[in-house]
Amino acid sequence: MAPQPRPGIMDIAPYVGGEARIPGIAKPIRLALNENPFGASPAAVAAFHQAAAELNRYPDGTAAALRTAIGQAHGLDPQRIVCGAGSDEVLTLLVRGYAGPGDEVLVSRHGFLVYPIAARSAGATPIEAPERDLTVSVDNLLARVSERTRVVVIANPSNPTGSYLPHDEVERLRAGLPEQVLLILDAAYAEYVMEPDYDPGAALVERHDCVVMTRTFSKLYGLASLRLGWAYCPPAVADVLNRLRGPFNVPGPTQAAGVAALADTEFKEGCRAHNSRARECFTQALRSIGLLVHPSVCNFVLVEFPRDPGREAAAALAFLKTRGILVRGMGTYHLPHCLRITVGRDEELRATHSALAEFVKS
Numbered sequence: 001m002a003p004q005p006r007p008g009i010m011d012i013a014p015y016v017g018g019e020a021r022i023p024g025i026a027k028p029i030r031l032a033l034n035e036n037p038f039g040a041s042p043a044a045v046a047a048f049h050q051a052a053a054e055l056n057r058y059p060d061g062t063a064a065a066l067r068t069a070i071g072q073a074h075g076l077d078p079q080r081i082v083c084g085a086g087s088d089e090v091l092t093l094l095v096r097g098y099a100g101p102g103d104e105v106l107v108s109r110h111g112f113l114v115y116p117i118a119a120r121s122a123g124a125t126p127i128e129a130p131e132r133d134l135t136v137s138v139d140n141l142l143a144r145v146s147e148r149t150r151v152v153v154i155a156n157p158s159n160p161t162g163s164y165l166p167h168d169e170v171e172r173l174r175a176g177l178p179e180q181v182l183l184i185l186d187a188a189y190a191e192y193v194m195e196p197d198y199d200p201g202a203a204l205v206e207r208h209d210c211v212v213m214t215r216t217f218s219k220l221y222g223l224a225s226l227r228l229g230w231a232y233c234p235p236a237v238a239d240v241l242n243r244l245r246g247p248f249n250v251p252g253p254t255q256a257a258g259v260a261a262l263a264d265t266e267f268k269e270g271c272r273a274h275n276s277r278a279r280e281c282f283t284q285a286l287r288s289i290g291l292l293v294h295p296s297v298c299n300f301v302l303v304e305f306p307r308d309p310g311r312e313a314a315a316a317l318a319f320l321k322t323r324g325i326l327v328r329g330m331g332t333y334h335l336p337h338c339l340r341i342t343v344g345r346d347e348e349l350r351a352t353h354s355a356l357a358e359f360v361k362s
Contacts, residue, residue, distance in 0.1 A: 006123065014117075015114060022326065025324045029325045032342065033224070033342065034159070036222035044260040047253075050256065059255060067083060070262065079235070079238070080234070082233060082241040083255075084231070084249055087186065090241070091115070091118055094237075095118040095124065095153070099150040100122055101124070104146060105126050105153065107119075107129070108129055108131055108136045110333050110335060111154060111155055111158065131161075134163055135158070136163070138169050145177060149178070149181055152183050152184070153184040156187060157297050160328070160340045162297060174210075183211045184211075185201035188218070188219060189299065192276075194297070200215070205232050205234065209236065210234070212233045214230070216228070221268070291360070299343045302335070302338050325348075
């Protein structure tokens with residue numbers, strides 16, 4: 001008899017990321033994974049290579065230098081910071097630490113797919129709240145809170161919609177939740193947001209014992225391959241995470257690259273400026289050929305297509321592949337009529353616009 005997994009494990013739909021290759025095309029235009037098109041900071045790459053000389057050594061299990069650098073960059077207390085192998089690991093550990101069989105984890109309808117996976121892996125039940133205009137709805141979340149709710153997790157700004165909640169709405173959400181419910185604010189795309197009414201959540205963490213903010217180095221910092229994320233927590237939550245995480249969960253070269261990436265402000269600001277300008281230009285270009293592009297504050301846009309056969313999102317996805325362009329289908333996010341397109345380099349976006357213009361006219 002083969003060993004049997006714990007009940008609920010086989011109900012998990014494995015996470016499937018965006019495509020990175022097209023057979024027969026050596027270097028496709030990769031706009032499916034929200035990667036930084038300019039790569040990582042040269043300083044981060046150099047630090048990574050330098051640290052590779054000590055691959056035989058265990059890393060600092062506390063990631064002290066990295067936590068100090070994060071704290072200095074964001075004005076945060078390093079003692080409240082816990083680092084992980086991507087924010088995915090931190091999110092999963094948070095759910096494991098505070099929810100289990102019989103509990104509920106409340107998420108938004110179009111939220112990041114890792115959230116329900118984390119809930120089910122802990123034995124908890126994910127509960128979806130509908131969104132309004134592709135934006136997290138505080139009212140709908142609060143309406144679905146039950147006596148079994150242990151965790152609420154939202155992405156702000158949201159992937160894949162690109163929308164965000166202003167800080168007063170996040171405050172309203174926290175105020176409406178029972179005090180013992182943990183609110184997780186996944187701010188993976190916070191570095192791209194320039195709107196004055198947005199706050200990633202650190203101030204809320206410092207005022208409450210039941211709020212956590214998670215962040216990542218995978219997007220603006222271009223370190224997706226190294227898997228580096230972190231959480232800013234109340235002290236008691238940080239203690240729980242440190243008990244659950246692996247003793248050496250962040251490799252030494254990854255820590256070194258993260259410290260160097262934080263220090264290279266010129267590279268970071270250049271990437272932010274490009275994203276803001278290019279996203280607006282690309283949005284207007286797609287709208288000019290009749291496509292519906294939803295507002296976004298992130299490094300991607302959500303494009304809606306007609307439902308007509310041959311004109312729908314799936315057909316557009318297939319057509320773009322024939323032109324060597326990879327974008328992300330949104331069927332698994334309950335948005336089968338949409339494609340998510342990363343803001344790439346100017347020449348990549350021009351090629352994508354040209355291909356979609358050809359598709360629309362064909």
